[in-house]
Amino acid sequence: MVPYAPPVSDMRFVLEEVAGLASIASLPGYEVATPDTVAAVLDQAADLARDVLAPLNDSGDREGARLENGVVRMPAGFRDAYQAFVAGGWGGLPCPEEYGGQGLPLAVAAAVSEMWSAANLGFALCPMLTMGAVEALEHHGTEELKTLYLPRLVSGEWTGTMNLTEPQAGSDVGALKTRAVKHGDHYRITGQKIFITYGDHDLAENIIHLVLARTPDSPPGTHGISLFLVPKFLPDADGAPGRRNDVRCVSLEYKLGIHASPTAVLAFGDEEGAIGFLVGEEHRGMECMFTMMNNARLNVGLQGVAISERAYQQALEYARTRVQGVPVGRDGAAPIVWHPDVRRMLLLMRARTEAARALAYLTAALLDRARHSPDAADRKRTRARAELLVPMVKAWSTDLGVENASLAVQVHGGMGFIEETGVAQHYRDARIAPIYEGTNGIQALDLLGRKLVRDQGAAAYALITEMRDLPAMPPALSNGIDAAEMATTHLLKSWGSDPACAMAGATPYLTLFATVAGGWLMVRAALAASEKLDRGEGDPRFLKGKLLSAQFYTDHVLPQATGLLASTVNSTSITTFDPDLL
């Protein structure tokens, strides 16, 4: 097993030079994010990720979460690790200080979140889901619910879950059937939910389920859905976990990866009906979910970055130590990192990982600005741009996570296929991220049908214009930006005349735009690195590595834009046939 070394240097570089951390820290409410504080936070998170969480990644995978006599048991070591996590106050990093959070920018939380996922994806899902519950409550809960639940969720003393999926209701959330019937000040919930991440576990003394359900006589589809808070244990008068609620974990899924993360089937109301409390208004449950969607999708995108980084580190370590053959230009046997094709694979992983990280942190910073900018126009502009980028961060980064993990296996040759080596786990774990929190196909449709169409491409064109405004423009980037613009115009036009055709191009469009935006950020990073080198600032080895990644990305990744443009616009062969021909 190769240890995980959190890439703090690149994280800080991206935060400072690409995401504009200094400007975020100057926003009202983010004064706490001084350079010293951010540096300390990243270093301390790195310690926990490297020393506590990462060493449990392999054992957690082998042991897995288990359902025993109705109780979910986490793998050895996870309880202590979670207690260390809570003790460090990590759960509340970007949460409001009034509920015990640290009030740090999402951009900083993004870097920290990447570390948790890289160290131990199975573990990291628990606080990630809790964060979603915090956001939902913070924005839509009554004062009573907030007072009772938020401090304990922010601290991590209690954990949270999101209950959307049912067997017949996956991407089509509106098809859900779980029922909620009003009884005085609460509701009684009955139904079955599947794919509930950390739906049960023994890390915390209480679990707060946020559950989408349907009240009687609600309109069909998503407009008839409401959101409820359903605690595993009903808090007593002191707020301590009291009586067991009528919700049970009936089984755990046996999955391809993230074995440590319990994926539960939850039965609500097998007896008298689970007691739930309305969050937000009746029939407005989907809107409540949208509140937390940006952050959740950003965080899943960061999982793609995280797995890419972890897999890259493992492949690099292998390539540096595995001696095999005499590489061209060398006198004798040498580590395989000297073989050109191995270097190509490593650079491909590295360049894509850094580009995806840059896009994710930038998006987080835009969300910070959208929340805290004192200027309403700036808030509006940055929100539109962030919402344009969120589906790209989610889908593109997680697709890259799978590809990078696969390449990392390949670098290992036969050893990569042996589970003991550890890199195969990343290949298995990586595969979930393109699926959950809205499949990547759903992300592409969100980008097209919601983000692009909503403002007739205004946010996309604004970004394209800004991308063109670089002091130095490699031709591959310029071509890529042209391709992104043509694809945007094509999709907007065909959306009006033939929406199926536009939809058929949505995924290649997302990949195209994200690839180009990632390239733009790599070029910006390279410019910043060059300037630092010229000024004699910073670590020359790191900065030269940044130039190398940017050069490789420009030479090898950006040229894919041509093919992606073709895929975006040539969609008639997808939409015009009878599926019976397949």
Place this chain on the structure above:
Amino acid sequence: MVPYAPPVSDMRFVLEEVAGLASIASLPGYEVATPDTVAAVLDQAADLARDVLAPLNDSGDREGARLENGVVRMPAGFRDAYQAFVAGGWGGLPCPEEYGGQGLPLAVAAAVSEMWSAANLGFALCPMLTMGAVEALEHHGTEELKTLYLPRLVSGEWTGTMNLTEPQAGSDVGALKTRAVKHGDHYRITGQKIFITYGDHDLAENIIHLVLARTPDSPPGTHGISLFLVPKFLPDADGAPGRRNDVRCVSLEYKLGIHASPTAVLAFGDEEGAIGFLVGEEHRGMECMFTMMNNARLNVGLQGVAISERAYQQALEYARTRVQGVPVGRDGAAPIVWHPDVRRMLLLMRARTEAARALAYLTAALLDRARHSPDAADRKRTRARAELLVPMVKAWSTDLGVENASLAVQVHGGMGFIEETGVAQHYRDARIAPIYEGTNGIQALDLLGRKLVRDQGAAAYALITEMRDLPAMPPALSNGIDAAEMATTHLLKSWGSDPACAMAGATPYLTLFATVAGGWLMVRAALAASEKLDRGEGDPRFLKGKLLSAQFYTDHVLPQATGLLASTVNSTSITTFDPDLL
């Protein structure tokens, strides 16, 4: 679990319309391959694959091969399945009739081999390895060895293995240390081999290991390696398995996939030295290996096709039955196959699978012609072309196998990540094929350093010229052919001046050339399908499906050529840096 339906219609279409089966069957020695015989062989193979092997794929994965008290136990049902396989004479399909084989063309064997791998990759490896042993013996064994071993290997009564890898000798076979010392008419072998597929098992009464080892005072590197036959049980005077030889399975690897296939660590000569018999001449072991390399690599390439097909079938079945949401243009909820993005994924899998199948079968037919053509010039020409294509078939098809299996998981959404669904197994199993039988990086170097440089691109340029000679040429194909030609010329030129730069471009070059060649065959297939439709021949649904695949491939896969050309030629960012920058 979705049953496997061998795609016999497409197999026959590709054999007849793309690989030129009629012309192969007219070669001296292949008269047996009449249309009726081939049809019967494919149908009977399909029965066995569908009804016997495929149902054991999932249980074989879950149960796995196990080492118990020094004995390897295969999963339940595998013994009976193997007996059915032997009884059907399937092991000897392309083997010489004088040893009990059926003497059928490799092109037909390719289709059959695809079926075995699609039905049950873990099972299929056993006869595939045996076939390698047969070829080595057939071409290099003494008459005595052939008489004693070949009939039993051809029948499948005994199975074979290939022993190359040692811990320090993977891609660099020449680094192996296993020793062979002459004792009278045999040798004594001592050493440890790893990653030995079906190195031990309980399917057959004897296992014939072909072992690369080094004789005393042999020159270093590959030129000092010899090949030995080491039976698990030494045949007695009647040829029946007699005394146990000094070779033991000391452990099995716990792998990401192909759990049913035992991957053994074999210890030779822990006691008095394993008795081995020289195959070919001393120090010529690598040449013997090269004899069987084309077929072995072709067969692994077919595994990529096979996994792609199986994963596609499973994804298609799910997409046809899973109802979710209201697809654009539909009135109500409908199966997800109606969603444009799902159709895009299915078509991408399908088109790439068919293209890879076409390239693989064509290559098999070229090997048939290289062996049996009465015209020496034709033999030479077809051998050169086959040897150009073999590394493409191996690497491209297996890379696509991984990508297609990953897409198949994605089509399933959350269900794809649950092992019970079965599609995750394909994602795990697929990952080995880019690694074994020479990693795909090694294939790219073989294509560049051996196939391309050997004749200064003659075979490549001849194929490019022939590809240009199509009656109808879609612009995307024409552009692709131009890109392949430019890349070829670039690599040949840089090989002379800067071989590291050429090597850095080898993998994108392989992908580029194979993508274009696959597109050429898809266009040829579409032309043949059009003609058949015009003549009112054949099944219109199948033929229209062929047109659809070709159209999609032209629109969505061929345009990748531009990016691949850039990756091939822009290699300085790979070769010029100090690896310490990584």
